Amino acid sequence: MMPLSPTRCGHQPHEIAPLLTLRAVRRALATLSTLSTTHREVIELAYFRDLSQSQIADRLHLPRGTVKTRTFHALRSLKAALADLDPDRPPRAPARHRLNAHSP
Helix, strand or coil, X not given: CCCCCHHHHCCCHHHHHHHCCHHHHHHHHHHHCCXXXXXXXXXXXXXXXXXXXXXXXXXXXXXXXXXXXXXXXXHHHHHHHCHHHCCCCXXXXXXXXXXXXXXX
């Protein structure tokens, strides 16, 4: 397995190193396994095999836009699931549900 590439997600190694405790790594890997196969696949190729979005698209025979969309949704899911691991992040307010336009 290739090492993670933190700069791909916009962070420098010195910014995330304190967060990478053994507990956090185990939890991140466990959370990764909860993603759908399509989302997990693009994350593993990008962050564990260090492939570019174009390379992932070629390998999976997908348009690059599909790879970008899957990566976005996968990272959003991971970020939400692991939010409590970041001690500097303020608690998130509960999500507001949009009212159905057809409801009375």
